[in-house]
Amino acid sequence: MSVSYWRNRDRYFRIIGSICNSCNHESFPNFYTCNKCNSEDISDKEMPNNGKLISYTVSSESMPGFEKELPMSIGLIKLNNNVNIVAQIVDSDLEDIKIGANVKAVFRKILADGDSGQIYYGYKFKVVNTKK
Amino acid sequence: MKSSTPVYISGYGGYVPRLRLPTADIAKLWKGGGSGPNKAKSVANIDEDTTTMAVETARDALSMSGPCEIGAIFVGTESKPYAVKPTSTIVAQALGIHRTLASDFEFACKAGTEAMQVITGLIGSGMISNGIALGVDTAQGRPGDNLEYTAGSAAAAFVLTNDHANPIAKIEYSTSYVTDTGDFWRRQTESFPRHLSRFTGEPAYFHHVQSSVTQLLSETNLQPSDFKYAIFHQPNPKFPIQVAKRLGFTSEQIEPGLLNPIIGNPYSASSPLGLVSTLDIADPGDRILLASFGSGAGSDAFSILVEDGILNKGENHIPLSDIINDNREIDYATYTKLRGILK
Amino acid sequence: MNSLKIKISGTGLTKITDHWSKSLVDLSVESAKQAISESTILPDMIIFANTLSSYSSSQENLSTIISEKLGLSNIDSFKIESSSCSGAMAVNIANKLLHSDDIESILVIGSEKMTDLSPSETIKATTLGESYEYTQFFGITMNSLYALFSRLYMENYNISSDALSNFSVLSHKNSSSCKHAQFNREFSLDSINKSSIISSPLTMLNCSPIGDGSASVMLSKNNKSNFADVDILSSTSSNSSVDFYSRDNLLEFNSTSNCINKSLEESKVNLDDIGLLEVHDVVPAITANIIETLGFSKPGSATSDIMSGKYDLDSKISLSSSGGLKARGNPLSATGIYQIAEVTRQLQNRSHTDLQNKKIGLCHNMSGIDANSVIHILGLSN
Numbered sequence: 054m055s056v057s058y059w060r061n062r063d064r065y066f067r068i069i070g071s072i073c074n075s076c077n078h079e080s081f082p083n084f085y086t087c088n089k090c091n092s093e094d095i096s097d098k099e100m101p102n103n104g105k106l107i108s109y110t111v112s113s114e115s116m117p118g119f120e121k122e123l124p125m126s127i128g129l130i131k132l133n134n135n136v137n138i139v140a141q142i143v144d145s146d147l148e149d150i151k152i153g154a155n156v157k158a159v160f161r162k163i164l165a166d167g168d169s170g171q172i173y174y175g176y177k178f179k180v181v182n183t184k185k
Numbered sequence: 186m187k188s189s190t191p192v193y194i195s196g197y198g199g200y201v202p203r204l205r206l207p208t209a210d211i212a213k214l215w216k217g218g219g220s221g222p223n224k225a226k227s228v229a230n231i232d233e234d235t236t237t238m239a240v241e242t243a244r245d246a247l248s249m250s251g252p253c254e255i256g257a258i259f260v261g262t263e264s265k266p267y268a269v270k271p272t273s274t275i276v277a278q279a280l281g282i283h284r285t286l287a288s289d290f291e292f293a294c295k296a297g298t299e300a301m302q303v304i305t306g307l308i309g310s311g312m313i314s315n316g317i318a319l320g321v322d323t324a325q326g327r328p329g330d331n332l333e334y335t336a337g338s339a340a341a342a343f344v345l346t347n348d349h350a351n352p353i354a355k356i357e358y359s360t361s362y363v364t365d366t367g368d369f370w371r372r373q374t375e376s377f378p379r380h381l382s383r384f385t386g387e388p389a390y391f392h393h394v395q396s397s398v399t400q401l402l403s404e405t406n407l408q409p410s411d412f413k414y415a416i417f418h419q420p421n422p423k424f425p426i427q428v429a430k431r432l433g434f435t436s437e438q439i440e441p442g443l444l445n446p447i448i449g450n451p452y453s454a455s456s457p458l459g460l461v462s463t464l465d466i467a468d469p470g471d472r473i474l475l476a477s478f479g480s481g482a483g484s485d486a487f488s489i490l491v492e493d494g495i496l497n498k499g500e501n502h503i504p505l506s507d508i509i510n511d512n513r514e515i516d517y518a519t520y521t522k523l524r525g526i527l528k
Numbered sequence: 529m530n531s532l533k534i535k536i537s538g539t540g541l542t543k544i545t546d547h548w549s550k551s552l553v554d555l556s557v558e559s560a561k562q563a564i565s566e567s568t569i570l571p572d573m574i575i576f577a578n579t580l581s582s583y584s585s586s587q588e589n590l591s592t593i594i595s596e597k598l599g600l601s602n603i604d605s606f607k608i609e610s611s612s613c614s615g616a617m618a619v620n621i622a623n624k625l626l627h628s629d630d631i632e633s634i635l636v637i638g639s640e641k642m643t644d645l646s647p648s649e650t651i652k653a654t655t656l657g658e659s660y661e662y663t664q665f666f667g668i669t670m671n672s673l674y675a676l677f678s679r680l681y682m683e684n685y686n687i688s689s690d691a692l693s694n695f696s697v698l699s700h701k702n703s704s705s706c707k708h709a710q711f712n713r714e715f716s717l718d719s720i721n722k723s724s725i726i727s728s729p730l731t732m733l734n735c736s737p738i739g740d741g742s743a744s745v746m747l748s749k750n751n752k753s754n755f756a757d758v759d760i761l762s763s764t765s766s767n768s769s770v771d772f773y774s775r776d777n778l779l780e781f782n783s784t785s786n787c788i789n790k791s792l793e794e795s796k797v798n799l800d801d802i803g804l805l806e807v808h809d810v811v812p813a814i815t816a817n818i819i820e821t822l823g824f825s826k827p828g829s830a831t832s833d834i835m836s837g838k839y840d841l842d843s844k845i846s847l848s849s850s851g852g853l854k855a856r857g858n859p860l861s862a863t864g865i866y867q868i869a870e871v872t873r874q875l876q877n878r879s880h881t882d883l884q885n886k887k888i889g890l891c892h893n894m895s896g897i898d899a900n901s902v903i904h905i906l907g908l909s910n
Binding site: 057058061064065080082107108109110111112113114115116117118119120122125127128129137138139140141152163164173175177 | 646647648649651652655659660661662663664665666667668669671672673675676677679680683724725726727728729730771773774778
Binding site for chain 2: 062146161162163
């Protein structure tokens with residue numbers, strides 16, 4: 054697992070997906086061929102770190118290692134470039150987690166491999182601009 | 186100490202976790218009532234640590250300074266997530282920076298200002314043009330110990346530069362004073378620090394802070410009245426007030442930078458965050474004294490002169506007071522769950 | 529496809545439950561022996577459908593291990609895996625092979641052992657079909673993805689979570705007399721809505737359960753069993769994107785819609801002819817969306833249709849006659865084969881229900897949220 058994490062760390066730290074240099078279509082995760090125009094002229098691109106919630110859920114069950122983070126809020130976010138991403142929602146009041154809420158990416162711990170293994174970091178999101 | 190080429194602050198950022206533990210909750214459990222010397226302390230959430238806060242605050246500081254060639258990233262902390270593996274390289278990776286010096290500094294609560302000193306030297310020597318100095322901690326106090334009331338979490342970051350185009354502030358002068366004084370320490374495999382109670386006062390905090398500041402004032406020929414603001418390290422609400430008075434600084438001067446009452450003592454971030462808070466309200470021409478204290482022990486003192494660039498912090502900058510005010514209280518039970526988990 | 533119709537000449541299935549004392553091999557041999565016995569012939573090939581054997585039983589090459597336990601050798605044996613539609617996919621592959629090769633019969637065994645895992649490992653097991661790097665790594669669970677979809681569906685059509693629970697009510701009603709079903713009791717709408725939240729808005733009794741089970745079907749060119757001929761009128765599969773939220777229209781099930789179009793064309797059957805309907809009913813909103821995509825209900829109307837009795841057991845089109853994934857159970861790779869075995873037995877008039885005049889059934893099996901779909905249309909030979 055740790056090699057896979059190392060391989061993806063830029064994608065996890067900076068939300069790096071793809072842009073098609075032919076038609077400017079963006080994607081996250083990255084693609085190898087543009088799924089709009091089929092071009093193979095693809096570059097890495099950092100996704101915007103702001104967006105809106107288009108769906109959400111609060112989960113009371115967890116994957117192994119995430120037990121202590123329950124209940125876990127998870128959001129489906131439409132980033133400002135129209136790319137959709139699923140991520141945990143943290144540091145947000147439950148009543149602010151709703152469709153249309155503005156969210157911003159934050160850098161957080163995803164998992165620690167016990168007390169002696171590595172710590173994995175990556176993106177999560179939190180609700181912002183709730184005050185008028 | 187004064188660098189041969191001028192060094193400025195071109196960007197800064199402060200981060201305080203959202204969660205607050207009222208010290209009354211701690212006192213209720215351990216003393217049956219009352220509260221600590223501070224009202225509340227900031228607590229890192231279960232998925233936050235020194236590294237996550239360092240990344241957030243470094244990004245904010247760089248957002249203010251604008252893109253620049255970074256040659257040093259130094260994280261000052263005593264709560265490194267890894268005993269061996271630098272936090273600073275994770276910060277560098279998260280910023281997309283590779284051709285840089287990177288290291289974690291340890292000197293209790295003065296590791297952040299130590300980083301500022303060293304980066305000032307590197308820039309001043311011409312070896313690098315810009316660097317990021319961070320003071321970050323998720324401080325832990327032994328349950329039931331006095332330190333538990335104040336040990337808090339926060340981060341502060343400063344982008345330092347030789348670019349005189351439109352800087353926020355200039356590092357005019359600095360001093361550093363150290364002795365071997367073991368007022369507070371933690372052995373390798375221990376979870377919590379130990380301290381010598383009242384000994385942490387006179388022989389430790391006061392002696393070192395007074396020494397570094399006195400030397401600075403003497404070498405620069407500046408008086409306390411030449412400073413608009415003063416920030417002292419804040420292990421509790423009282424010490425900075427007392428040392429200010431002894432050195433001739435007023436309560437008005439230290440007020441904007443005095444954060445311990447509401448967030449506790451985030452160790453390496455303590456005085457740096459006071460500087461962030463002060464810069465948020467400072468005007469061009471204001472002179473600021475910054476004096477840290479780190480157990481072990483030592484103190485860094487700086488004279489910082491605010492420049493015109495303070496008026497152009499950029500629309501992305503959120504004042505530290507807004508960040509601090511957006512908080513949610515937790516109870517002691519929740520605090521024990523968050524503490525020491527996902528280490 | 530040529531005009532040859534492959535037959536379901538034997539079926540076998542175990543009860544779906546926590547089989548503490550039975551291993552993956554035990555369950556597989558049990559259902560396989562029934563299918564062999566019903567068909568009265570031996571298979572020329574064994575295809576094993578399974579998705580968790582490495583993760584839950586540290587075992588691969590099970591097709592060969594099971595073949596050996598059945599006393600069969602010198603035949604082809606291999607595994608098919610396409611997450612939770614492995615079962616129907618294996619039947620689809622078997623059907624293709626029987627059309628193109630000169631083999632007579634293929635035994636398709638679908639088995640899953642889910643309960644040897646700890647609760648959080650089980651959650652991971654159900655999420656293995658989703659992206660490891662961008663879903664599993666971040667602690668996102670399968671049920672939370674279902675919940676994200678459900679909320680989108682509910683918002684789009686203005687249907688409440690409570691109303692959607694009607695699908696679960698029907699499922700449990702139908703499974704209550706089905707011996708092999710995981711659940712043999714009914715639940716009221718109220719108790720389903722008040723059960724604990726798994727991932728909001730999904731309550732526990734709205735999510736398909738975890739269980740162990742194995743189902744087998746013998747596919748052959750000729751039917752040597754004592755039961756009526758049931759033909760595979762069409763067997764189609766299609767794929768789409770794995771991340772449902774990367775699609776242009778997040779409610780569109782392109783894999784399912786491509787499949788149903790191909791199925792109707794291949795089988796020459798109309799939707800109206802279908803009397804038995806099995807869909808991949810993991811959670812109600814997905815069930816509704818599948819039914820609407822297949823064309824049995826108009827978009828947004830499946831819930832009101834089910835409430836008006838359109839899909840009741842004794843109506844023209846019976847939905848989930850054995851309880852579906854929700855109440856009969858969902859041992860992942862076995863599920864698609866349970867569907868086919870159940871519909872076969874219904875058509876042959878030898879199941880727990882006493883449904884008359886059911887001539888044609890449709891089984892829809894899916895992986896993820898319409899990542900793959902597989903549709904079988906089965907019918908009594910004339």
